[in-house]
Amino acid sequence: MQRSTMSTWLVECPHCGYVAGRLENKLEVSKDFLKTEEYLTCEGNEFVSGLSKRFYRHYMISKKEHDSGSEFLSLLHCAWTCDDSADSLALKMREMALKSIDKIIPESEKEKENLKLIKADLLRRTCQFDRLISEFKDVIHENLLFNDIITFQIELAMAKNSDCYTIEDVIKNKEEQV
Numbered sequence: 001m002q003r004s005t006m007s008t009w010l011v012e013c014p015h016c017g018y019v020a021g022r023l024e025n026k027l028e029v030s031k032d033f034l035k036t037e038e039y040l041t042c043e044g045n046e047f048v049s050g051l052s053k054r055f056y057r058h059y060m061i062s063k064k065e066h067d068s069g070s071e072f073l074s075l076l077h078c079a080w081t082c083d084d085s086a087d088s089l090a091l092k093m094r095e096m097a098l099k100s101i102d103k104i105i106p107e108s109e110k111e112k113e114n115l116k117l118i119k120a121d122l123l124r125r126t127c128q129f130d131r132l133i134s135e136f137k138d139v140i141h142e143n144l145l146f147n148d149i150i151t152f153q154i155e156l157a158m159a160k161n162s163d164c165y166t167i168e169d170v171i172k173n174k175e176e177q178v
Contacts, residue, residue: 017057018061020058028061042057048086051085056075056078068104068107072104075097079093117150120150124161132153133154136154
């Protein structure tokens with residue numbers, strides 16, 4: 001259900017093109033930046049969906065503001081909206097998000113374990129199967145569900161499967177193994 005609300009997560013000013021969670025937020029980048037060809041064309045990425053474009057512009061603003069957490073989430077959400085609109089740029093957005101997540105994992109003690117799970121999924125969805133297996137084969141979490149998720153990701157990577165799965169698929173897989 002949360003994913004169906006993505007169109008409300010960001011708004012874009014109809015006058016200047018600034019993208020933020022709330023337009024009342026202080027403009028953190030220059031108005032000149034918002035007029036650049038780079039910003040207006042999303043660095044040459046031709047997105048199928050206007051929502052993908054909005055998330056990508058938010059990524060660009062976050063990058064300019066040196067907000068690596070927001071930068072990562074904007075790319076991840078952009079990848080999701082690309083998926084939803086059957087946009088081939090989803091893979092590129094995941095590859096960019098993967099580079100971005102490595103910056104924030106060390107900084108985020110509270111969310112470190114969740115971010116590692118997301119990283120495993122990003123590796124698999126970008127067909128970096130060997131890297132996923134190498135980085136996660138010896139990972140053990142206190143949380144048993146996290147262990148099941150990593151095991152599922154590794155099994156999919158071994159099968160060279162980059163498809164989309166849900167937590168329900170992880171649970172079903174675990175039940176089938178018992």
